Amino acid sequence: MMSTVVPVLFIQCLLSILLTTTLAAPITITRETFRACRPGSWAGIPSDCCPPKVIDGPIVDFRPKYDASKPLRVRKALQCLSGHELQTYLRKLEKGYVLMRALPDSDPRSFKRQNAIHCAYGTGSFLQDGSTNLTIDVHLNWLFLPWHRMFVYFHERILQKLLGDPEFSLHFWNFDNSVTATPRHGSRGCYKAGHFVPPMYNDxxxxxxxxxxxxxxxxxxxxxxxxxxxxxxLGPPAWPNNTVEEQTRMNREVMHRSMITLANTTNFIGKTYRVGDAQILIPAVGAGTIELVPHNTLHAWIGGWMLQPITAPIDPLFYPFHANMERLWSVWRKLGYGNDDPTDPDWLNATFLFWDENSVMRRVRVRDFLDLNALGYRYEKVNDASWIFFDNSTSPRAP
Structure with missing residues (x-):
């Protein structure tokens, strides 16, 4: 009996290893992915946002170039812009979006096509290569943070090209800072609360x-x-009747939980997602801690186009919102507690396609978007202490 069971178990284990080896591979977008694009859906809402199915011209590998002789561009907190700096930024951003909206829909850099590429990547419109039913989604899994960093990066580069200003930076909505603090002498950065929608996006x-x-x-x-x-x-819940002080205290507690208390690497980055894995549809099953909260909750709070991935980038507020989401990823990595990005090659080698500022299709891997210095920018220092030390500090004074 034993002599029969052992070979059977050995064969079963070997088959399991072979199948796992065959299926386990990084999610990869190719020409064929675009060619096989089909209508998708989100929460039962149909979408049809496929990019052109035939990619003209070559696909060029993206490689970040770090020039140590040049200072890094600085993405700044919107709530601290004022005076001439604010007016200059508003004028450039306004001009950039006017020019982007004026591009024909056939131009991959157009405002409409920017939304469409997010829609296609976020509604199951793309199939995993070689599959007829396994779809691709960059939400609710470990692709969420790097993919959206790529998306905002190329959006910013398109604005730079349209403006003729390679130093233009898309500043961020520092929604997580809910305390106006007094910086210590000599401290540089933004210590003003940013928990309201930036006025420039409500004008x-x-x-x-x-x-x-x-x-x-x-x-x-x-x-x-x-x-x-x-x-x-079920429809939206009743609005909580909180004062600003009550709401911002709750917000700091939520941020502390999403960024620190619950945020080991697996929980923070999100569930693994490889070739052969089914699209994850339940947020609590696959999303990382900050994708769940505050990302998903603020998309819902803002409402309108932002409520669903089919249309979210139609609202220009999407971009400074997501710039801050990726900033929080960088903050998390510096907090200690053993926080570090995954080293799994199926994460590092996940590959996507984006049109750049010259309408050239770029092949981009996650590993190419982990070092902000190599990408040429950094974030202004802000008062993250308002939620980092929530549990043991009630002082609004910055560290």
Whole structure:
């Protein structure tokens, strides 16, 4: 009996290893992925946002180039821009979006096509190569943070090209900073609270304005709510009747939990997602801690186009919002606690395609987007202490 069982078990184990080796591979987008694109959906809502199925011209590998002789561009916190600096930024951003919206829909750099590429990557429109039913989604798994960093990066480069200004930086919405602090003598950075929607995105006269948002987002006295939860099947919950002080204290607690208490590498980055894995549809199953909260909750709180991946980048607020999301990823890596990015080659070698500022298709890997210095920019220092030390500090004074 034993002599029969052992070979059978050995064969079963060998087959398991072979199957795992065959299927376990990084998610990879190719020409064939685009060619096989099909209508997708999100939460039962159909979408049809495929990019052109035939990619003209070569696909060029993206390689970040670090020039130590040049200072890094600085993405700044929007709430601290003022005076001439604010007016200059508003003028450039306004011009950039006017030019981007004026591009024909056939141009991959156009505002409409920027939304479409996010839609295709986020609604199961792309199939895993060689599959007829396994789809690709860059949400609710470990691809979320690096893919959105890539998306904002190329969006910024397109704005630079349209403006003729290679030093232009897309500044960020520092929504997680809910305490205005007094910086220590000599400290540089932004220590002003940023928990309201930046006014430049609520001005109807600006190209950064989008009317299709919840009325919450237009209230200049309403702090954002990280705990907001919207179920499209049940309808929105009642608005909490919190004061700004109560809401921002809750927000700091939520940030501390998402960034520190619950945020080991596996929980923070999100669930593994490789070739052969089914698309994850339940946020709590696959999303990392900050994708769940505050990312998903703030998308719901803002509402309108931002409520779903089919349309979210139609709202220009999407970009400074996601710039801050990737900034928080960088902050998490510096917090200690053993925080570090995955070393799994199936994460590092996951590969996507993006059109750059010259309408050239670029092949981009996760490993190429882990070093901000190599990408040529950094983030202004802000008051992350407002939530880092939430549990043991009530002082608004910056460290």
């Amino acid at each position: 109807p006269s600006k190209a950064t304005f989008e009317a299709n948002r919840s009325v919450r987002a237009f209230d200049p006295n309403r702090a954002v709510d990280y705990a907001y939860n919207f179920n499209p099947l």
